Amino acid sequence: MPVYSAVPLELTAAERHRLKKMAYGHKTPHQARQRATIVLLAARGRGNARIAAETRLHVDTVRRWRGRFAVGRVPALADRKRSGRPPTFTALQTAEVKALACQLPTESGAPLSRWSCPELAREAVTRAIADTISASTVRRWLRDDALKPRQHRSWLFIRDPNFRATAQRVLNLYARISDGTPLGEDEYVISADEKTSIQARCRCHPTLAPGQARAMRVNHTYGRGGALAYLAAYDIHRAKAFGRCEPTTGIDPFMALVAQVMTQEPYASAKRVFWVVDNGSSHRGKKAADRLAAAFPNAVLVHTPVHASWLNQVEIYFSVVQRKVVSPNDFTDLTQVGDRLRAFEDRYNATAQPFQWKFTTSDLDDLLARLDRHTADHQEESSAAPAA
Structure with a gap:
């Protein structure tokens, strides 16, 4: 041997x-x-x-x-590649199912808003793409190309003709620049808005604290105790929030918020205080700017572009309030809601740091360039489509 x-x-x-x-x-x-x-x-x-x-x-x-x-x-x-079982479906069948997943169900005559894997499998059999096919097979094919027809995202085209100039002014203020000149030490930028309809929901059974391997438990049923509006102004460079609760939104509640901020230092004696707001009815247009300037000559109203509230930094503060104060909603009445919000402001202001805002004018130019390319491609597809 x-x-x-x-x-x-x-x-x-x-x-x-x-x-x-x-x-x-x-x-x-x-x-x-x-x-x-x-x-x-x-x-x-x-x-x-x-x-x-x-x-x-x-x-x-x-x-x-x-x-x-x-x-x-x-x-x-590592294991060597093996031939494995011969494929049950052809490459053409796989491609046809993937192409079907990339169509809207209504284009196929299906009374669905979006495809699921079982529905795609059923449609493939109906169209005679395959004699039989399982939802798991369809799911595996879609996963290979990262296709997710069950998901959807909303989007919005820019309608503001002055979008770039308006957005650039806001972004420059965040970078402490106004009209190409750096802001002085006695100039401030305030971001303001309203968070509407904060309800007081009194749970029918007490909320249970979390325990070992158990999350907080909140009873599903509740009694309604009314709703209020929370108005907030956020100094973006000093990370300081000012808020007030009102029965509803409107011009008078917003001006009350402005007065609350502008009558205290350092804003009362500041050279300029820029108020960044969206285009809500409480502070929309030139009339709102004139009204603000008449009440406080050193206040300058700056609007974000239409449908661009995401440029307003106070929305980030509102998201913090939603996570840490409002949700889960368990308040006996509106007084408790207001007390909690005011107490949170003091707690927040004691340790807050300015938000790390990273969206710059360069990012804005890149975004607009992508939208222009997308619009051009969409127009080309529309012009190439055959007339009905």
């Missing part, structure tokens, strides 16, 4: 480090751990029979993986 001599192995430092991670990693598959162990023992000069005894593997298994490593190094320890 032939006598097999063990293949001598020498490892580089990188190979040894990688094999140790494979052999001792908690998340390493069992087979990969065995193969790495074989190679590490072989590199220490041990024979195949001894390695087989220590690892409780057959000596032929040890010899095979030792030899494969000697030829192909670490990549050779």
Whole structure:
């Protein structure tokens, strides 16, 4: 009988480090751990029979993986590709199902708002794309191309003809620049808006505190205790919030918020205080700007573009209020809502830091360029489509 001599192995430092991670990693598959162990023992000069005894593997298994490593190094320890079972579906069938997933259901005559994998499988059979097909197969095909027809996102085209100039002015103020000149130490930028309809929902059973392996429990049923509006002004560079609760929104409540801020220092004696607001009815248009300037000559109203409230930093503060104060909503009455909001302002102002606003005018130009390309492509597709 032939006598097999063990293949001598020498490892580089990188190979040894990688094999140790494979052999001792908690998340390493069992087979990969065995193969790495074989190679590490072989590199220490041990024979195949001894390695087989220590690892409780057959000596032929040890010899095979030792030899494969000697030829192909670490990549050779992976399983080789196998032919597997012949495919049940053709490439054309796969492409047709994916193409169907990229169409709106209404274009196919299906009374659906969006496709699901079971519905796509049923439609594929109806269209005779395949005699039978499972939803899991469709799901696997869609996952290969990252297709998600069950999901949707809303979008909005820019309608403001002065969008860039208006947005640039807001972004420059965030960067402490006005009309190309840096703001002085006695100039401030305030972001203001209203958070409407904060309800007082009194739960029919007390809310239960969280415990070990148990989340907070809030009873689903509740009694309505009314609603109020929360108006807030946020100094974006000093990270200071000013708020007030009103029965409703409107011009008078907004001007009351302005007066609350502008009658205290350092804003009362400031050279200019810029108020960044959206185009809500309480502070829309030139009349609102004139009204603000008449009441406080050093106040300057600056509007965000139409449908661009996301440029208003106070919306970030409102999201913090929603997560930390309002939700889950469990208040006995509106007085408790107001007290909680005022107490939160004091808590927030004690430790707040300015938001790390990263959207700059360069990002704005990139966004507008992408929208222009998208609009051009959409117009080309529309013009190329055959007339009905």
